[in-house]
Amino acid sequence: QVQLVESGGGLVQAGGSLRLSCAASGRTVSRYAMGWFRQAPGKEREFVAAISWNGDRTIYVDSVEGRFTISRNNAANMAFLQMNGLNPEDTAVYFCTTDPREYYYGTYSWDIWGQGTQVTVSS
Numbered sequence: 256q257v258q259l260v261e262s263g264g265g266l267v268q269a270g271g272s273l274r275l276s277c278a279a280s281g282r283t284v285s286r287y288a289m290g291w292f293r294q295a296p297g298k299e300r301e302f303v304a305a306i307s308w309n310g311d312r313t314i315y316v317d318s319v320e321g322r323f324t325i326s327r328n329n330a331a332n333m334a335f336l337q338m339n340g341l342n343p344e345d346t347a348v349y350f351c352t353t354d355p356r357e358y359y360y361g362t363y364s365w366d367i368w369g370q371g372t373q374v375t376v377s378s
Contacts, residue, residue, distance in 0.1 A: 264372030277351030285329035293347035
């Protein structure tokens with residue numbers, strides 16, 4: 256079974272940057288799509304970004320397009336979310352997730368989740 260652990264969250268001022276990391280263990284995720292979601296206080300969890308198993312396709316929610324970049328390092332069994340131009344509306348717990356279907360493209364089913372890392376952006 257895959258376990259996912261996020262890191263890199265913290266407190267940053269508006270306009271700043273953070274890089275979130277997601278380390279997978281238990282088995283390789285190199286053949287699985289990876290994604291990031293976030294959940295702000297009192298709100299539902301929302302999709303942020305996803306990357307295909309080999310990194311050739313990425314997708315973002317409109318609100319982060321052009322500011323956030325999702326990437327992965329399959330050799331290291333990790334995924335990343337580079338967040339630039341942060342604003343207070345980005346404050347949330349950020350979750351890493353994976354769709355454990357090998358080489359899959361299409362509508363993802365996010366079946367495995369990490370515990371999340373807190374990102375707080377001050378104005």
